Amino acid sequence: xxxxxxxxxxxxxxxxxxxxxxxxxxxxxxxxxxxxxxxxxxxxxxxxxxxxxxxxxxxxxxxxxxxxxxxxxxxxxxxxxxxxxxxxxxxxxxxxxxxxxxxxxxxxxxxxxxxxxxxxxxxxxxxxxxxxxxxxxxxxxxxxxxxxxxxxxxxxxxxxxxxxxxxxxxxxxxxxxxxxxxxxxxxxxxxxxxxxxxxxxxxxxxxxxxxxxxxxxxxxxxxxxxxxxxxxxxxxxxxxxxxxxxxxx
Ligand code: NAP
Numbered sequence: 001x002x003x004x005x006x007x008x009x010x011x012x013x014x015x016x017x018x019x020x021x022x023x024x025x026x027x028x029x030x031x032x033x034x035x036x037x038x039x040x041x042x043x044x045x046x047x048x049x050x051x052x053x054x055x056x057x058x059x060x061x062x063x064x065x066x067x068x069x070x071x072x073x074x075x076x077x078x079x080x081x082x083x084x085x086x087x088x089x090x091x092x093x094x095x096x097x098x099x100x101x102x103x104x105x106x107x108x109x110x111x112x113x114x115x116x117x118x119x120x121x122x123x124x125x126x127x128x129x130x131x132x133x134x135x136x137x138x139x140x141x142x143x144x145x146x147x148x149x150x151x152x153x154x155x156x157x158x159x160x161x162x163x164x165x166x167x168x169x170x171x172x173x174x175x176x177x178x179x180x181x182x183x184x185x186x187x188x189x190x191x192x193x194x195x196x197x198x199x200x201x202x203x204x205x206x207x208x209x210x211x212x213x214x215x216x217x218x219x220x221x222x223x224x225x226x227x228x229x230x231x232x233x234x235x236x237x238x239x240x241x242x243x244x245x246x247x248x249x
Contacts, residue, residue, distance in 0.1 A: 022046050043068045098151070
């Protein structure tokens, strides 16, 4: 596991948006960031799940979160601009963005892959990250030390048979992060840092869908992989940008 011990107040006074915050890694991330003092903006497509995360954060006495329903498959550029407007008006700041939501699509050969599913995976996993990041950049740029985290995968660093659009989409996220990191790099480290995290095999619905026969308990829970997510979001990682890192070390 990535070794990092986060200070309790690491994210105090930071406002952080997380996509896919209703379940899996995104849900744990929201709770963990809130526990370390952040105001988290929960986005996702299933509002009931976001509400449960919201309630849990409130019950624990962490900073009051916010919910912005967002289906990455159908959202238009105008929808993303509206989100940016809401964040400007409600919070006046944005210090962090975690592009976490993704779908698996089909696990099949390129030859057999349905074009419609391919497009859907690219829309949710790649195009939405471009549109959301683009819309939020002006607000992120106003923060002193903003951090953007793309979530990738081992199959987005080395291609693997039958992982189709999912693997290709994760390569694209690695590429987008590198392009953005390069564009935003500043010598005095006051710019936005942009990095990718490969969570590694983690006990979530996505993992269970990809490997239905395996024992879920053989992999770490989302809570176990938080150290790298905390490190990259907090100010201890100022100066780290353009890196592709592994949450499980
Ligand atoms: P998960 O349990 O399936 O959770 C994915 C989240 O994304 C869910 O909250 C889901 O919402 C949301 N989402 C899916 N489609 C959406 C859409 N169209 N609009 C908005 N939200 C949408 O997956 P996970 O395992 O936590 O994965 C999180 C990230 O880690 C992903 O980027 C994944 O590729 C990556 N990853 C995971 C593993 C692993 O072993 N788990 C390994 C490598 C990489 P609903 O709850 O409404 O479905």
